[in-house]
Amino acid sequence: MPILWFSKLAHLEVEKVANLLWIHGGACNGNTQSFLNAEEPTVVDLVSDFGINILYHHSLAMEFGDQVRHLFDQILSDEIPLDILVVEGTVIQGPNGTGHYDMLMDRPKKEWIWNFAHKAQYVVAVGDCACWGGIPATKPNPTESIGLQYLKGERGGFLGSDFRSKAGLPVINIPGCPAHPDWVTQILVAVATGRAEDVLLDELQRPQTFFKTFTQTGCTRVQYFEWKEPVEEFGQGTRKGCLFYEQGCRGPMTHSPCNRILWNRQSSKTRAGMPCIGCTEPQFPFFDLAPGTVFKTQKVLGSIPKEVPQGSDPLSYSVHAAMARAVAPKWAKEDMFVP
Ligand code: SF4
Ligand code: SF4
Structure with missing residues (x-):
């Protein structure tokens, strides 16, 4: 079975380290469970062979409490550059648009996501919830959940239709409930190794190599x-x-x-x-x-x-x-x- 991006990229020399931050919103953690089972390439390969530096991931990080807060502050003050923001789960806006249903270090998580998305070179939505709201955003949607750039099939979402990450791309959507792990790791390799522009997206911003x-x-x-x-x-x-x-x-x-x-x-x-x-x-x-x-x-x-x-x-x-x-x-x- 040809591995689309991975086979093309496996020979590349990694020239620079890409800092990756993974944020978890309203979701069941299924995409993390899937991601950790990736095989081609594995999560370890991302770090050891493809130059991805995972700054923080809720299931992998050794840091907690003030250490995480310090890291987040360093990203927001540009002390640490953010190359790839991965979002798993919906952006929770309830109740009444405040985001108080989902707090992270005394701030609504939706504010962290907004700030990080505007700092990142690339933004990747992993799983249906982050892409378009998935199960949490299904009516009556009590948490006022929304996807990063879509709500169901409607373009806009939390970041708005015109959002572009610093590198000039819209959110890269990797849907699924959960997404297959190798779809995720192969796209992360492509982005981290400077091939993001080669990841052609369809009309729903999904990589065509997987979703055509x-x-x-x-x-x-x-x-x-x-x-x-x-x-x-x-x-x-x-x-x-x-x-x-x-x-x-x-x-x-x-x-x-x-x-x-x-x-x-x-x-x-x-x-x-x-x-x-x-x-x-x-x-x-x-x-x-x-x-x-x-x-x-x-x-x-x-x-x-x-x-x-x-x-x-x-x-x-x-x-x-x-x-x-x-x-x-x-x-x-x-x-x-x-x-
Ligand atoms: S077979 Fe259909 S429902 Fe199952 S993972 Fe694939 S797209 Fe989703
Ligand atoms: S509809 Fe298509 S995908 Fe579903 S079982 Fe039949 S052949 Fe397979």
Whole structure:
């Protein structure tokens, strides 16, 4: 499996150290757990081979209390340059815009994030919550959570649409719930080694190298998708069939490399029989779906999925689906296990 940025950068000489600060807002810490499991490159590689100096990370730092306050003050007074600010979690603005629900050293954390974002050369949002609000920002959003430069699919967010970091880039969004660890470490390597301008972003500021293709690319069930053969019951995921027609799989509408860059280098949700729930898209977690309809494809006309693969015309797709199912070869209907 090609490792996109890492393979291009592994031979580079590291010319300078890049100071990185990781701030945690409103979130479950899942992206940190994911990050610590990175393999290509690992977190240790970031430090030992790619010149990243982690100034502070809440799960890794030895400093606490006044030591952290002193470090933060040194950054804000430009005594220590800040190259990369990583934000995990939402910016909590409640109650009533004060930010008092989430305090850090006697200040609303939202003020720290604002200050650091305007000091940093690059700002990277890791995980859905930091990118666009994720689960905490879902209505009724009691903490008044917001993403750095988006609220769900709407541009603006906490920093505003026009925000640019000191190096002139918008926030680099690495979504996911959590983000795959290697997406994070590979982008950090690219930024730290002076290749940030080569990280082409899509219209949602996600690195195209990871988010240009659909989750479906590389799924081992694609042949069943083509012949419209479903897995009928939830929990029969290791059996033949595609999870789109009955189980609500969002693989054809979600941008992620989950079937190209495997999780734990082993597998993916859809390969293992779990429908993709679209966690790299701004509308995740799709709570507008009616209760009891998660993992269940919503239908029109009895058997045609309500949502069709992105870019398809619903009517043409329905006709194509009916024809494909009618002429599906015998092997596609045989009872067998998928790899
Ligand atoms: S299981 Fe999901 S990702 Fe895989 S082929 Fe079917 S719809 Fe696509
Ligand atoms: S398969 Fe879908 S839900 Fe699962 S991690 Fe990938 S994008 Fe997210």
